[in-house]
Amino acid sequence: MDIYLPIANLSVNALVIILLGGGVGLLSGMFGIGGGFLTTPLLIVYGIPPTVAAASSASQVTGSSVSGVSAHFRRGGVDVKMGAMMVTGGIFGSLFGAVLFSILQKSGQIDTVIAILYVVLLGSIGGLMFIESIGAIRKARSGTASRARKRRHHPLIASLPFRTRFYASGLYISPLAPMLLGFCIGILTTLLGIGGGFILIPAMLYLLGMHTRVVVGTSLFQTLFVTASATLVHATTTKSVDIVLATLLLLGSATGAQIGARFAQKVTPEYLRLALAVIVLLVGLRMALGLGWRPDEIYTVDLP
Secondary structure (H helix, E strand, C coil), X not given: CEEEECCCCEEEEHHHHHHHHHXXXXXXXXXCXXXXXXXXHHHHHHCCCHHHHHHHHHHHHHHHHHHHXXXXXXXXXXXXXXXXXXXXXXXXXXXXXXXXXXXXXXXXXXXXXXXXHHXXXXXXXXXXXXXXXXHHHHHHHHCCCCCCCCCCCCHHHHCCCCCEXXXXXXXXXXXXXXXXXXXXXXXXXXXHCCCCHHHHHHHHHHCCCCCHHHHHHHHHHHHHHHHHHHHHHHHHHHCCCCHHHHHHHHHHHHHHHHHHHHHHCCCCXXXXXXXXXXXXXXXHHHHHHHHHCCXXXXXXXXXX
């Protein structure tokens, strides 16, 4: 069943888009990630213009984050004070990202920049995840116990001024640290349409030294507000949000996330991380090939 996307200015198969959203939602439920970093490149591979794919993915991530945040709130798994600092930085970051987006869009380089950023991000994150998961699997097979990591924030974070207490996270650090982190994620959210959880969660653990039990909930809290801000910015400035596309994606991801959450309980976590790493690397490789491949016809003319 074909449906017309008014902002993307093309017709797509609605079932394919719903299934794509369902596949990303399945991964989200299995791995506890927003999935935006896979939604945008998959849409680009399908043929959606990169600008529309990035802007619409941000709105889809907003919708899919709501249920996750409410669930973590009920379990006391959200550090609201820490999240508020990240959201503040993220809103300013999304505004700055919109300026960069407009500049690149006017220069005609936005599609190339989005593709290059995704290749770099997916390649680096996927590579690190692959190495870590292989190591974890080897240790599990050999019966070697992993040494528990001492929870501690990075020395650079400790050197920042105006320190305050974040009781839920068990930290006494400067609020500038989470604000700067949120600012960077806000820029990436606007440019790439990602929630940023696959970057934010490791940063919260290894840079800020946050308590594990509040990391995922606080990350979703930040993602919800920053992607909403990025969607609003896109809708009012770049005019790239396709609500029809976002709705189809959300229909699929809402169902897929529930299935993925149940499936994740039956699979060993190390193998789940390895599977995700392989998927991320394959998507990054496909986008890299798309940047390097020379099309059969450089210019085409559609005749009526």
